[in-house]
Amino acid sequence: MNGVTDGLDFSSIQLIGTAVTPAVMVSGCGILATGLDNQISRITARIRDMVREWRTLPEGHARRALLREEVSIMDRRHAILARAIAFTYAALLSFVATSLLYLLRRSVQVPEALPVVAFSLGVALLGTTAVLALASLRLSRRAITLELGDLFREGPPPGSPGA
Numbered sequence: 001m002n003g004v005t006d007g008l009d010f011s012s013i014q015l016i017g018t019a020v021t022p023a024v025m026v027s028g029c030g031i032l033a034t035g036l037d038n039q040i041s042r043i044t045a046r047i048r049d050m051v052r053e054w055r056t057l058p059e060g061h062a063r064r065a066l067l068r069e070e071v072s073i074m075d076r077r078h079a080i081l082a083r084a085i086a087f088t089y090a091a092l093l094s095f096v097a098t099s100l101l102y103l104l105r106r107s108v109q110v111p112e113a114l115p116v117v118a119f120s121l122g123v124a125l126l127g128t129t130a131v132l133a134l135a136s137l138r139l140s141r142r143a144i145t146l147e148l149g150d151l152f153r154e155g156p157p158p159g160s161p162g163a
Helices: 010-056 062-104 113-151
Strands: none
Touching: 010 062, 010 113, 062 113
């Protein structure tokens, strides 16, 4: 071997990587959950604002129909993000289980594949979270398109690409 790898115990390096990876994933899940929670809170506040506006408009006002449609879209986004945060917490638990299984291996007979399965489950759950976040973004764009349609019903603003 060369001078760089002489004296290195690769099993120790592998053990460190095995122990640290789930911990990093737990931290990442926590950050992701915080971001999703913030989005959910903003959607909740926006729905309340739209419903408050809807209540102040006279019966038959055109904006009431638009607000109703937007609230419906925002409600779907809220439900999607609530599912996403649940998957994120499930992933977090999966990564915690991975770490616990590796720790238990020192004192209890744990099948070799079990920690790998727990970690893989966590990765799959995070993938599902990503798909749900993308679906939420798509719905967000629909709500913005409705608002823009209402705002520019009389035509695009001067100087815009559509003018």
